[in-house]
Amino acid sequence: MSQDALVKRQFGHRARLALAPAQVLKVDDQAHAARTLWNLLHAWWRMMPKDKRSLANADAAIRQAREGVDFLAVLPAQAAQAVLRTYFQAWKNCWEGRTDAPNFKGRFHVAMSVDIPQGRDLNITRVHRRWGMVNIPKVGRVRFRWTKNLPVGKHAGAENRITGARLIKDALGWHIAFRVQALEVKPTPHQGPEVGIDVGVSVPLALSDGETYEHGDWLTDKEKAELLSLEQRAARRRRHRRSGERTSRRLRRTHVRIAGLRAKAKRRALDWQHKTTTHIARTYGTLVVEALAITSMVKSAKGTVEEPGKNVAQKSGLNRSIHAEAWGRTVTMLTYKTARLGGTLHKVPAPGTSQRCSACGSTTPGSRESQAVFVCKNPDCGWSGNADHNAARNVLYFYRMGLALIPAAGRAVVRRAKRVKPATAR
Structure with a gap:
């Protein structure tokens, strides 16, 4: 050879x-x-x-x-x-x-x-x-x-x-x-089909062909109850510790047990991510994802003293859910796995993928009725379906319209790709 x-x-x-x-x-x-x-x-x-x-x-x-x-x-x-x-x-x-x-x-x-x-x-x-x-x-x-x-x-x-x-x-x-x-x-060029991928919280991965990949809780009910009990025990012991006092051995042992349960959950999440991304990379030849600014998405809504934020607790919970799904790690896995199997991965601009109707192409306010349901408010369309599936179809449509992003050398800046002839809409 x-x-x-x-x-x-x-x-x-x-x-x-x-x-x-x-x-x-x-x-x-x-x-x-x-x-x-x-x-x-x-x-x-x-x-x-x-x-x-x-x-x-x-x-x-x-x-x-x-x-x-x-x-x-x-x-x-x-x-x-x-x-x-x-x-x-x-x-x-x-x-x-x-x-x-x-x-x-x-x-x-x-x-x-x-x-x-x-x-x-x-x-x-x-x-x-x-x-x-x-x-x-x-x-x-x-x-x-x-x-x-x-x-x-x-x-x-x-x-x-x-x-x-x-x-x-x-x-x-x-x-x-x-x-x-x-x-x-x-590797030889992958001959698999093109697919758009939308990442989310309620549905971790939704594909443009209707396929979804979901998972349950990373800890069992017994493990979650044990974690809650340990966190409450650690909070009580911290409350009785004087300012400047060294951490006691009992509190340190409690922290070790908490860290062990969280590490177990992370290991199970990594196992699911690896198996899921490997299956996707083997099935499809061209993957298209959103270019998400995750750091900006998880910023706190606390605000300042002069201008305090709104819905701080809800935003904090959403931030934790986004961190738990580890979207960036999923894209990283897909990137090197598709390259090893002969496929390609592309990124498209994120704005508009959730609000645009993938059936008629219109963007009408109020179409995203909930986190899971999309109903087009265009009177000439009225299409309804899963919101994540709709976003994944839009991601693939943006790529076919030549809107893939090309990173500039050595920087995180992106440029508009050369426009190509759009494929036939499905």
């Missing part, structure tokens, strides 16, 4: 680790050492003159700190170098306007993580169908949940290999995220 028919793909794969209690303590110590090293680097950066802030000087400062501070020695040297590179990359991202300036990392408000930059240090082997083994520097051999075939053993090579990993801790424990590089066959 020629090299032109192959494409290099880089992706990540996250797996759950099965650590022994002693190994958990070792990985925790490494994560705290990495966080402390970041803070020392930030203090060094603020203290040094601008002409002395170089990678070589920072590397020398790290080596000196590791020799003088005993507990920093638990962090492998390669992981310490990864902290240094990440810190300098954070400043580069800040200078290019992509992120804010890096700052100190607090003990309880930052995700704990340790980087393993060299893939050859992992020495991955598969034990049986459900579990594999990986080597973690200064920790030892650890089991991890095997849920995806990785390029190890006879499947590994110069182009198919694991280039590194990162240990990440969340409310459900420690996980390992592998960085995988693979050489795959370039």
